[in-house]
Amino acid sequence: MAECRLRGLWCRLYIPQDPDAMDWAAFLGATAPYVDGWVIDPPFWNPAFRGPHLQAHDLDHIPQVVARLPDYQPVAVRITGRDPAETFENVQSLEEQLEKDARFASLLWLDTPLFYHGNRGLPSVYQQLSALSHRPFLLENDPERVRPVKGWGRHVDLRTSVLKTLALNPRIRGLIHHGSLKRIFHYAKAVVKRPDFALMDGEERTFLEYPSTTGVVSMTVNLAPRLWRKLMDRKSVSRRAQDTQGYMALMKVLQEGLNAVAPDPLHTVPWALHRLGFLLSRHSISEESAKRLARFLENVTD
Amino acid sequence: MYGQILTFIVALVLFSLQEPGNETLRPPVKTLSLTAAVFALFVLLCGVLFGRLRAALRKGVPPELVAARFHRLQGHLAVLALVFLAVDVFVLNIKDFFQWVPGFSRSTTISGFVGLVIYFLHLAAVWFWAYPLHRRLTGTSPGRAVFMKGHLSFYTALLLPWFFIALVLDGLQWVHLPPFFGSELGQIVLFGLVFSLFLCFAPPLIIRFWRCRPIPDSPVRRRLEDFCRSRRFQLGDFLLWPLHGGDHLSAAILGIVPRFRYILVTRGLLDLLNAEELEGVVAHEMGHVKRFHALFYLTLFLAYAVASYAFHDIVLLAFLKQKWILEWALSKDNLSRNLFSLTYSVPVLALLVLYFRYLFGYFMRTCERQADLFALKTLGSPYPLVSSLKKIAFHSGRIEDVPSWHHYSIRERIHMLLAAAENPDLISGHDRKLLRSAALFFLGLGVLIHGAVQFRHSEKAQAWRQDIQLHILEAQLQLDEKRPELYMAYSGLLMQRQRYHYARLILEKGLRLAPHHPGILNNLAWLYATAPPPYRNPQRALELAQKAAAQQPDPYVLDTLAEAYYVNGRYEEALTAIRQAIAQKPERLSYYLGQEKKFLDALEKGMP
Structure with missing residues (x-):
């Protein structure tokens, strides 16, 4: 340490x-x-x-x-x-x-x-x-x-x-x-x-x-760790230059995810974790938030 | 001369204040090269500055103006040499090189001697470049080597008091002295005794060092002897003073004991002045003795020692209270330690210079004037002394208006002598002025010292000390968490500062690391027994105190056990425990007896 x-x-x-x-x-x-x-x-x-x-x-x-x-x-x-x-x-x-x-x-x-x-x-x-x-x-x-x-x-x-x-x-x-x-x-x-x-x-x-x-x-890394890892691996300027398009696309997905999670993380994160099968209890969120989150999670799993 | 003494004191302080760290700052070759480069820069600077003065003289600038600048420049360069010495010591860390000298780190004499040698090297550069101009201004030519040797022997003799006192004080470290002399006050008394002894018996040594010879028998000598005899002034001898090759125009008196008291006159002055004028000079020197100036100066030195004893702690505490300075002081790297020494040197040197340059300087000027006026009174006429002063001013390079911090200028001295001759009330007026000034000074200093001593023992100063100790212990604990003694000391201080909450946490942590350490058990028991609610926990206090006492039944542990019994209402057991402690004859017996009385009272009140 x-x-x-x-x-x-x-x-x-x-x-x-x-x-x-x-x-x-x-x-x-x-x-x-x-x-x-x-x-x-x-x-x-x-x-x-x-x-x-x-x-x-x-x-x-x-x-x-x-x-x-x-x-x-x-x-x-x-x-x-x-x-x-x-x-x-x-x-x-x-x-x-x-x-x-x-x-x-x-x-x-x-x-x-x-x-x-x-x-x-x-x-x-x-x-x-x-x-x-x-x-x-x-x-x-x-x-x-x-x-x-x-x-x-x-x-x-x-x-x-x-x-x-x-x-x-x-x-x-x-x-x-x-x-x-x-x-x-x-x-x-x-x-x-x-x-x-x-x-x-x-x-x-x-x-x-x-x-x-x-x-x-x-906090969104709870939901999309692989995506974040990809982003972190491409964080350096040289790595970004190799695949700018891919980097931009990745950023866009994560930003969308953040937009879906950030307004109410206390409910959206557990809702998403439940949907991913990690959390046993279910949390309710608005229909609009649920839609956005579901779309983000689909991108994550893809 | 007095200015030079002051610079020597500053050089000694500068050199002694720095403490080399554990590691060198730079490789030795680099440090030596840098030191040599710094010294070369100083030599070059001296050459350039004296060269400019020589050029000014060639261009027709009046010699008296050049002479004034010449004397000023020598003074300035002596001070600048101190700056270069400070660079050597604090920036280049040159003291590191002398650690191999036997006794360097333990003996004040050896380390001071090394520091002075370095300073003298710088002064030698000044004398080297000053010589050509000195020769042109005074018209004398004893040769550069003689000129430099003269300066060296003259200034070396000025350092004899320091050398003698430092040597004696160093030597006394090996002698068993009464405990009083181990205290700070005892050290000052010892310093005063050694200095007095030096004043009484060192003059024969100094005159040998300066290679003074008795003035040969001549009508002038006989007249001076008659003059002294007629004034009932006893003297060891009249001596020829080979100051700076003997061409310098000066006189002095050495010693307070009649048998070892000498009047020194340079060959130049003896040749320059007639018998009557020499009587004026002797009368002036006589004035110093008759008015007890040497004893007065000794008192001023001792007053400084007492003042620095009184203020030293406060200045140091005030500095160490600043955490960034404390970090420097505690740091192991040289740079930080040098920064600490340098920062701490600033107020110490400022006080030193302020005291000697301004306060001491004022009294020296006033004493010199008193000696002039004594000569006037003794001779009944100002003219012998006035005439001698005029001759000295002219032949020293027209220095009538050269100011001096320890002497009024020759013009001012002459004006005063003439004014006092016209109005003799000025003489008694001046005596009263000196007496008033001295009384006021000692009274003021006494009040300040009293205030400082009171402050040193005040709760505030105690709190400052505890804060500093806390920070030191915090730093040590951060470095080494496995030493139970640190937890003990730290928690003890925290309890004194009534920071019970944090003290409890620290002790609990210490206890986790060393569950059977009697000191930690004892401290935690004491906290639980004596701290106010919500920290008080009598039951746990007793439990811990019993554990501690089972392992180490020392008086302080038994005292805690007794207190724990007491707060649990078990007065008889408290009494038994404290009596066990008293039976061991502890150091603070009165405290233990007080505890015993407390338990006895409680037992009487508690019993039906």
Whole structure:
């Protein structure tokens, strides 16, 4: 893990409320060969709220999910709490539960620090976290998930200067960024002294339009891992030049899929997973969405 | 001369502040080449600058103007040499090369000596290029080698006090001294004692170093001796001072003990001045002794030592509180450590220069004037001294208006002497001024030092220290997670800072790594026993404390066990445990006795 550079295609793994409701073997058999890493972010899939902080039952679910994943791929596990103290508790609790797992060496702690802390003093928080746990950290800058808890005028993005200081901490291994492309260019400049620092795109749409980061965290990869893999394999300019038409067609399919999934991923992803036969429970979505998704899934299976 | 002493102090501080890291910055050949290139640049610069002055003299610029520029340039180049020394030390990391010198890293004398040798090399370049112009301005020609040797021996002797004190203090490391001298205050007292001893008994050594010879018996010498005798001024001898080949026009007094007190006069001055003028010079030097200037200067030096003792910690704490500076300090690579040393040097040097250049300089100027006025009072006329000053100014290259930070210019001195001759009240007025200034200075410094000492022991400073220690331990824990002692130390500090939540997490983590470590068991038990709710957990505290005490029944562990019994309401067992601890005669016995009393009180109140 220490030498592993975070890059490529990461799957924001769909986690049902009841983990046993998923046919994990089939799902992972179809997905794992095509992805480079996993993001375990239960709050993302919680229909009750969209904050990035963990609930008590998430702490029980996470080890169950981690145990099902292949042990050769890195896994980013959400640790964010409502405040620093809760985040520390989450780390402690997860570490206690996971340290005996063979996959422990492949774990990274995923955190959206601005949810519970301001920019100021953030490097200190990570110094303390680094003393508490010796696993690496992956940060997430997600202004949309942070905004609801922040007062007016408060920063919802990591400040570039703060990221520069954070990047001095070798335990912080990368950042998943959501939002403006311009900001990620500033971030790239801020971490230029850390060639091992990963800057990954948390927005699939941005990545499809401007594939400039070292990787992407995708939720549609739950549904179309092979297609995404094809795209990632052709991401380089030279590979694109070999088959521009094919690349464009691939992008178009994925964009259509994203258009079908993105407006309501909490319902569309499980609906599609059920249709693909991975999820036992059925979710209802609008007829229009169902049509679009069905068309996308047909393209995927073709 | 005094300016040069100040630059020597700065050079010593610059050289001593840098700590070489574990790895060299560049390959040795590259470093040596770069050092040589930097030195060559300095030599070239000296050549160009003195060459320009020579050209100005050739073009007909008045000699007094050139002389003023010449003296200024020498001063500026001595300071610039410090900048080059700083580049050698902080950028090129030259100290790395001297690690093989035996005792270099342990002995202040050896490392300081090496630093001074490098600085002297730069000064030698200045003297080398200064010589031709000096010869043209003064009309003397002792030869370049003699000129440089004269400078070298003169300045080397100025360093004797440092060398003597550093050598004695280094030597005392091997001698068993009372514990008081191990403290910072004790070090200052020791420094004061050694410096006083030096002032009393070193002059015979210095005059031998300078190769001074007694002024041959002559009518002039006899007149000067009569003059001293008539003023009941005891003296070891009148000596010829071969300063810069003896052509320099100067005089000085050395020593405070009458038997080892000498008046030094250069051959040039002796030839230049008549007997009456020489009496003026001797009266001036006598003034320094009669007004206790040497002791006053010693007090100023000691005041600086006390001030730096008082402020050193605060400056260092304030610096280390900045995390980026702390990271530099903790870093293992040379570049970061150099950056730390360099950043830390800035306030240390600024305070040093501010103190000596401005405060000390002010008192030196005032003392010099007091000595002038003493001479006027003793002689009853200003003219011998005025005449001697005029001659010195003329023959030194028309330096009447050359300013000096430790001496008023010759023109100002003459004006004051003439004014005081007309109005003798100025003499007592000046004495009062010096007394007032000194009183005000020592009072102000005393208040500042008191404030600094109070601050050092304040809760705020304690909190700063703890914060820094926390950061250091955090950094160590990040590097090595398997050392239970780190968890113990870190959690202890966290508890002192009342960060119980985080302390608990750290200790629980430590316990997972070392489940039977008595220190971690003890700390966690203490936290559960003494922290406020919701962290308090008496039952678990007792469980952990019993485990810890079973493995290591040291007083501090038994104290925790007693506290755990106490918070569980088991006062008798608490009393037994604390008495077991007291039986081991622990260090902070009064604390343990206080605990015993607390448990006894609880037992009395708790019993029916």
